[in-house]
Amino acid sequence: MARQMSRRPKSLAAFRKQLLRWFRANRRVHPWRRDRDPYRVWLAEVMLQQTRIAAVIPYYDNFLRHFPEVRALAQASEQDVLRHLAGLGYYSRARNLHRAAKEIVERHGGEFPRDFDAVLKLPGIGRYTAAAVLSIAYGAPYAVLDGNVARVLARLGAIRGDLRAPRQWQQLAGTSQELLAVQSAGDWNQAMMELGETICTPKSPNCEACPVSGCCVALKRGLVDEIPAPRKKRAPVRQRIEAAVLLDKRGRTLLVRDPGAHDDVLFSRMWQFPAVQTAGNDGAELAKHLRDKYGFAPIALTELALAKHCVTFRNITLAPFLARVSELPKIAHSRALLLSQLNRVPVSSATRKIAAAALDAIDSGVTDRGRARNGRAS
Ligand code: SF4
Known part of the structure; x- marks a missing residue:
């Protein structure tokens, strides 16, 4: 899809413009969108991993009251950090958050690093979180790829098959990077995520309200309900x-x-x-x-x-x-x-x-x- 568009720079430019305009007019108000402070963006991205937005909001505000900046988090005891995230699940996140805060203070002078590889070395941070924080906080040109973005890309390009298969995922990562609106990387990444969360949802996507429906190959071919293919679920134990x-x-x-x-x-x-x-x-x-x-x-x-x-x-x-x-x-x-x-x-x-x-x-x-x-x- 990106290749088709990149051969036609005008359509790629129009696609970016439509999506960004839609996002800026419709973006949801979240506490972590009040500013672009890297500590707050990072905290939100970690809390949102595999957790619903509604569940995160009360924890986010409460956590910031107790640990308003990275030094306060680094100086806290692990027990105190765990206590303020207890109930949110996935406690390895809390432990990694605490360890990463210490590393940011000790190795980076208390400033969230700007270098992608340095960010990846922090505990609990993978490519998705690194790209999200660097693009939103610093405007750095890294595209995100998570389940929501992968679904949007797959439908836009009518890509079939298991999206999580390593080769497929790598190709989607490449497509995501090619589509990135480099000058507005943070907004672009959030727009792609927001499109997947609110419009191009797993079931019954709202194509009528989609700002980029004109570019969607799955819609044109009547394949929206077939893409992505349902994942094989592990039998419950x-x-x-x-x-x-x-x-x-x-x-x-x-x-x-x-x-x-x-x-x-x-x-x-x-x-x-x-x-x-x-x-x-x-x-x-x-x-x-x-x-x-x-x-x-x-x-x-x-x-x-x-x-x-x-x-x-x-x-x-x-x-x-x-x-x-x-x-x-x-x-x-x-x-x-x-x-x-x-x-x-x-x-x-x-x-x-x-x-x-x-x-x-x-x-x-x-x-x-x-x-x-x-x-x-x-
Ligand atoms: S037109 Fe429908 S399927 Fe295509 S990207 Fe938009 S919401 Fe998703």
């Missing part, structure tokens, strides 16, 4: 995770750090309840886990309401069990805190769901009436 919510007489519970244990993704290497993936559903494997892994004395486990949790292709059933104890056991890599004050430490959304089930049960008195399941460790 069902899992059950049982977790123990210990509760002492003061309402305190026990959280552990368990890096490298059964599931780094689910609990994101943050504070979590002792937990294990099980095949059965009666708490017996959880009781065994508590005994074998942590040396817990026999403990009565009361089953609470189940919670659902989905991570990519995994459909997870979270099965919390409450255990009332006179004293919390003292074990390494653990901490005790009030169950009602869990938000004071960084925890994943799975841990929040488990805590919510326990608090609901305690509030309604279910656990006092409920029958302990077969979770008594021997």
Whole structure:
């Protein structure tokens, strides 16, 4: 498509003009579009990775209140950074953001680098994020390519096949770069993304409202619904995770750090309840886990309401069990805190769901009436 157009410079110029004009008239108002400060642009791009805009907005403003510039972020503790992003998911992003802030301060004098290769060396930054930040913040001539932009390009050029296949993706990256309006790189990249997010959507694209419909080969050939070809989805996997919510007489519970244990993704290497993936559903494997892994004395486990949790292709059933104890056991890599004050430490959304089930049960008195399941460790 770009080649067809680049042989006809006038049509390429018109295409760029139409898209930029549409974007400048219709751009959505987002907090990260208030200015072009590289720190803020970078922060937004990292938060928006695989996360909906609506979910990001409250976190973005809150994060900036606590870490208004890169030095403040670099000086913060990792726990503090994680705490302010807890609930957003993908916590490796938060850790990389923190590490990158330190590198920017230590190696680049606190200024986001302008060199593409230097940016790529920062933790957690790939080609897409580097191109987005450099073009939006500095106007540098790097075109972005993500799923939205790839879909737009594929339809504009009626490109069939698996867009994520490495060769295809590389060609799309080349096309994206050829189309780039170099003098307005930041606006151009945002225009392409915005077109994919709001008009040229995966299902039922709004071609009537599309500013570049006159250049769209898929539309001309009636192929819009066939491009891109649907991706083969990985078959969903069902899992059950049982977790123990210990509760002492003061309402305190026990959280552990368990890096490298059964599931780094689910609990994101943050504070979590002792937990294990099980095949059965009666708490017996959880009781065994508590005994074998942590040396817990026999403990009565009361089953609470189940919670659902989905991570990519995994459909997870979270099965919390409450255990009332006179004293919390003292074990390494653990901490005790009030169950009602869990938000004071960084925890994943799975841990929040488990805590919510326990608090609901305690509030309604279910656990006092409920029958302990077969979770008594021997
Ligand atoms: S005309 Fe339709 S399919 Fe083509 S780019 Fe525009 S919205 Fe997408």
